[in-house]
Amino acid sequence: MFDLKKLSLCASTTRNFVPLTLICSTLFLSSCNQFFEFNPPETTKDPVLEKTHVNTDAPLSLDPAEIQKIQLSTQTVTSRTLPIEIDVTGIIRKNPNLSTNVISLLPGRIEDVWVQHGDYVKSGKPLAKIRSDEVGQIQTDLLASLLDLEAERKQAELKETFAQKQFDRKQVLFDSKIAARVEVEEAENSLEQAKAEVHATEDKRSAFIASSKERLKLYGIPEEVIDKVEKTRKIQYIFDLTAPRDGIVTERDADPGELVTSGKSLFTISDLSSVWLVANVLEDQVRFVRKGLPVRVAVESLPGETFNGVLDFVDSHVDSHTRTLAVRATIQNQGVRLKPEMFTRLHIQTGTVHALTVPQGAIQKIGDSTVVYIAQPDGRFRERKINTGRHLADVVEVLSGLRAGDKVVVRGSLQLLGQALQRMND
Numbered sequence: 001m002f003d004l005k006k007l008s009l010c011a012s013t014t015r016n017f018v019p020l021t022l023i024c025s026t027l028f029l030s031s032c033n034q035f036f037e038f039n040p041p042e043t044t045k046d047p048v049l050e051k052t053h054v055n056t057d058a059p060l061s062l063d064p065a066e067i068q069k070i071q072l073s074t075q076t077v078t079s080r081t082l083p084i085e086i087d088v089t090g091i092i093r094k095n096p097n098l099s100t101n102v103i104s105l106l107p108g109r110i111e112d113v114w115v116q117h118g119d120y121v122k123s124g125k126p127l128a129k130i131r132s133d134e135v136g137q138i139q140t141d142l143l144a145s146l147l148d149l150e151a152e153r154k155q156a157e158l159k160e161t162f163a164q165k166q167f168d169r170k171q172v173l174f175d176s177k178i179a180a181r182v183e184v185e186e187a188e189n190s191l192e193q194a195k196a197e198v199h200a201t202e203d204k205r206s207a208f209i210a211s212s213k214e215r216l217k218l219y220g221i222p223e224e225v226i227d228k229v230e231k232t233r234k235i236q237y238i239f240d241l242t243a244p245r246d247g248i249v250t251e252r253d254a255d256p257g258e259l260v261t262s263g264k265s266l267f268t269i270s271d272l273s274s275v276w277l278v279a280n281v282l283e284d285q286v287r288f289v290r291k292g293l294p295v296r297v298a299v300e301s302l303p304g305e306t307f308n309g310v311l312d313f314v315d316s317h318v319d320s321h322t323r324t325l326a327v328r329a330t331i332q333n334q335g336v337r338l339k340p341e342m343f344t345r346l347h348i349q350t351g352t353v354h355a356l357t358v359p360q361g362a363i364q365k366i367g368d369s370t371v372v373y374i375a376q377p378d379g380r381f382r383e384r385k386i387n388t389g390r391h392l393a394d395v396v397e398v399l400s401g402l403r404a405g406d407k408v409v410v411r412g413s414l415q416l417l418g419q420a421l422q423r424m425n426d
Helices: 002-013 020-032 064-070 133-175 181-219 223-231 283-288 413-424
Strands: 075-077 078-094 099-103 110-113 126-130 238-242 248-252 264-268 274-282 294-298 306-314 324-332 343-359 362-364 370-373 381-392 395-400 408-410
Touching: 078 294, 099 248, 110 370, 133 181, 133 223, 133 381, 181 223, 264 381, 274 283, 274 343, 283 324, 306 362, 343 381, 362 413, 370 413, 381 413, 408 413
Parallel strands: none
Antiparallel strands: 075 408, 078 274, 078 343, 099 264, 110 126, 126 238, 248 264, 274 324, 294 306, 294 343, 306 324, 343 395, 362 370, 370 381, 370 408, 381 395
16 A cells, blocks of 8 residues: 655655655555566477587497497598589480381271380381272282283283294295295294283283282282282281380380371380480570580489480570470480389589598488587597588588598498487486
8 A cells, every 4th residue: 555644755855856656656556566577488398309419528438348339440531523513404305216116007906906105116027907998909809810911821821832832843844845924934933923912911910910019018918918829819907016116115006996197107116225315494594505525314213223315406595485495315225224204313514523531321410400420540430520412322521520531420420410419318
């Protein structure tokens, strides 16, 4: 409660004539502070986060039994030549120079298909069976003409035989001075004419066969078919569509019962032992790119594997919409590990640089820090914070924190990390 006597005395003796209301407000707030404390809350700190710092002062140690158990090993930090690379996203494509479209030159109907997408085929292997009545009709016309020509030839041969007999008879009579020379000459002319007719039928037969073979060539039918028709007198309507090369069936557009026209592509067979990697380089990196640069290809689905090649195509102009330059590398694809349409990372090596490196196994993480453990002459190990650059295969580029000649722990660094974390928690 307020003391009114003190309040009055204060008001009456105040030389500065402070207003009574101001004095009352001050006393009221002072009294309220006795009941309510307006202290700001203390900020809580996470002890785990507090300890995620790197302690580089106190060295670590492992007892001899543990060192022997984990087979602790070290490696000397050295300078090595590293590539300077441009990294871009790429995609695997079939090599068109090693891909062949299997086109049906036969018009007709597909009777059967013997391969599926993804099958490996050898050159000459049947892919499908096609019935072509149009090709059969050409053979039918040829066979009918051959039969007519054969009959015509037989008549010409009979005529030649008769003319030969007439000539022989006139020659005998002429020798006996019974027939005149003019009769012999007439018989000789008849014989020559008969022989010419025989030769004419042979020529007509050869010309018709040649014409039929040329017509069938337009449909991809080999000459052996004509020879077979001529020999066996049988018409062939069913034909095999065969593989023109070794490779994998990468496209199939053929089903039994389907009608096909001449010139339709039914299959694509690709040799995937060599593939193209197509990528686009940003415009600001174009100046570093040229043909002949070595490239390294990495695929997410094949971790730990890399494929090497050479940049063999650099486009002559930048795409006006994407502001990128198209490039291409030919990659040898052992075991057909790279599949068409796979996404990849293409590393184009534009130069080299000397840098310190450490093995991947020596790198450990504590919070946001990257550390390694340095072997000391006294047999202990000191934790060292480092800054790293690129990760290349099994090594990591070191930007700072190490010197050439330092011995970093490779096998056993995880155990040292555990000891360091234990020390933080103690």
